[in-house]
Amino acid sequence: MNKKQNTAISKVSVNMLFILLCLVTLFPLFCLVLASLKPSTELLRFGLNMKLDVHVMSFKNYAYLFQGGSIYFEWFKNSLLLLVISTALTLFFSSMVGYGLAVYSFKGKNVLFLLVLFIMMVPLEIMMLPLFKMTVALKIVDSYTGVILPFIVAPVAVFFFRQYALGLPKALLESARVDGCTEFGIFLRIMMPLMKPAFGAMAILQAMGSWNNFLWPLIVLRSKEMFTLPIGFASLLSPYGNNYDLLISGAVLAVIPIIIIFLFFQKYFISGLTSGGIKG
Amino acid sequence: MKVVHSNTQPVMLSEEKKRSWLSGLLYSRKVAPYVFVAPFIISFLVFFAYPLVQTFVMSFQEVLPGETTFVGLENYRKLNNQTFYTALLNTVQYTFWTLVVLIPIPLVLAVLLNSRMTRFKNIFKSALFIPVLTSTIIAGIVFRLIFGDMSSAFMNSFLIKLGLKPELWLSSEGTGMFVMVLLASWRWLGVNMLYFLAGLQNISNDLYEAADIDGASTFQKFFHITLPSLKPVTVYVLTISIVGGFRMFEESYVFWQNYSPGDIGLTLVGYIYQQGLAYNNMGLGAAIGIVLLMIILIVSVISLKLSGSFKEEH
Structure with a gap:
């Protein structure tokens, strides 16, 4: 009886703990939405408080976004464009490399794989200055080529695709060869479709990375019309007070699509993000 | 093959x-x-x-x-200055605190979530995962609002209610670090928890059943079965957290951009950015980069070595 009571109490407290934690976690998002409904003058004067004053709150900030002349949707479009192109290219090249490393045995294979692991450990930030000089020399500064090209092969994705490709049925490979398929044809027509789940997970990971990417685009992109959302938002920040009316409603519109997509494709998000170290 | x-x-x-x-x-x-x-x-x-x-x-x-x-070695000699030491100290402190928060807490939460005690597992998992979907910049904007300087801003009005003095959160060293670490913890807690959850799936139930037969307590099982079995995942999370901590930039940029009062938000990467791109002092920036590279390599080799993961062939 006593033991039963004990487990009941711990059950309740553990669940309460998680409920509380979830509320705390979701609180900043609630704040974001709340702030987007308040006039920026009030935010500047009083900061964000929890007062739900219906007389002051309105959708004016959103209306302001949609009225012509705001650069916000330009940034949104840029972010979206970059996301699509960079995700598609990165997935294609990374899957190719990962597949090559998994399926064939050839000289230098182990060295290449170690290099993949090594790159995963060395952050880009260390060499961003020469990399920036290079983009200047190649005349790809302030262009999306400059943002995408240096990272077109993502080591994390190569690693993941390699792990996945190790489990592909080798018998298919042989029978396709007998049928006269080229090696690349085998990859494109037979193996790629088999790697669909890996593509799902990596697509989400890369797309999220691109959507939230900050430092490198901040360095490469120079003109306002080329900015992506995070860079655009950051350009509106200043130590002395911010252009809140565009910033906050814009932030809400940038976050909500991802959360909706997440709720639909949770499995892919989670396997993509936790894939790195755990056997695929 | x-x-x-x-x-x-x-x-x-x-x-x-x-x-x-x-x-x-x-x-x-x-x-x-x-x-x-x-x-x-x-x-x-x-x-x-x-x-x-x-x-x-x-x-x-x-x-x-x-x-x-x-x-x-002129650039390296120039690194012997107060600003560099501030940046280094800030980065080390930030990394240290994110490790303190983002390893043990997600681990315990994962164990609790994995236990039979918790209901609504998937809802909890999703809710805790959502922060990482927001970019650091957007999350930082919200944190700036919550931790605004005015006494009417949320956090300060909360402090006042508790009978404490309001803070100028982003103007002094300790509170600035606190807000940066909090921002990172908010975003990554759920993801790290999922890493540990994935690790827990690999532990065979037989171990626990055998322990039950031997009459082991919950704590004994945690310390003698769960923790040792989670070691590979822990090493992985530790390593990526260390690298992540040392490359930190955005969490500081969103609060102060290039210049923070008294350099309270200056990190090594921020210093590279400031010297190399704002002051066009690329040589010095590169030297900071090399020092950062050395630190990251040494620290990750030590963490891998201490955890004995060189012995296991992967």
Whole structure:
């Protein structure tokens, strides 16, 4: 009886703990939405408080976004464009490399794989200055080529695709060869479709990375019309007070699509993000 | 893996003779692997190896538009200044605190979530995962609002209600660090928890059943079965957290951009950015980069060594 009571109490407290934690976690998002409904003058004067004053709150900030002349949707479009192109290219090249490393045995294979692991450990930030000089020399500064090209092969994705490709049925490979398929044809027509789940997970990971990417685009992109959302938002920040009316409603519109997509494709998000170290 | 030399080989050979040189290439099993890995080799050489070597070279140079001069160790000597030490200290502190928060707490939460005690597992998992979907910039904007300086801003009004004094959160060292660590913890707690959850799935139930038969307590099971079994995951999370901590930039940029009062938000990467791109002092920036690289390599080798993961072959 006593033991039963004990487990009941711990059950309740553990669940309460998680409920509380979830509320705390979701609180900043609630704040974001709340702030987007308040006039920026009030935010500047009083900061964000929890007062739900219906007389002051309105959708004016959103209306302001949609009225012509705001650069916000330009940034949104840029972010979206970059996301699509960079995700598609990165997935294609990374899957190719990962597949090559998994399926064939050839000289230098182990060295290449170690290099993949090594790159995963060395952050880009260390060499961003020469990399920036290079983009200047190649005349790809302030262009999306400059943002995408240096990272077109993502080591994390190569690693993941390699792990996945190790489990592909080798018998298919042989029978396709007998049928006269080229090696690349085998990859494109037979193996790629088999790697669909890996593509799902990596697509989400890369797309999220691109959507939230900050430092490198901040360095490469120079003109306002080329900015992506995070860079655009950051350009509106200043130590002395911010252009809140565009910033906050814009932030809400940038976050909500991802959360909706997440709720639909949770499995892919989670396997993509936790894939790195755990056997695929 | 082994390439299977099956009896299809002779057929392939005789066919291959008929084909042109190009299609011979397409079918060749000797050439194909190199075609597949070529994108990696090229991008590694051009966008990794070359810039890495350049960083090293640059750290011994004074780089001015149109001319570079070799200055020996001058840039490294210049690192002996207060700003650099502030940046280094901030980065180490930030990394330390994120490790303190983002390893034990997600681990315990994962164990609790995995236990039979918790209901609504998927809802909890999703809710805790959502923060990482927001960019650091957007999350930082919200944190700036919550931690605003006015006494009417949320956090301060909360402090006042508790009978405490309001803070100028982003103006002093301790509170600035606190808000940065909080921002990172908010975003990554759920993800780290998922790593540990994934690790927990790999522990065989038999171990726990055997322990139950031996009459082990919940705590004994946690310390003698769960923790040791989670070691590989813990090492992984530890390593990526260390690297993540040392490369921190955004969490500080969103609060102060390039200049924080008294450099309370200056990190090593922020210092590279400031020197290299804002002051056009690329040589010094590169030297900071090399120091950062050394730190990251040493710290991750130590953490891998201490955890004994060099012994296990992966």
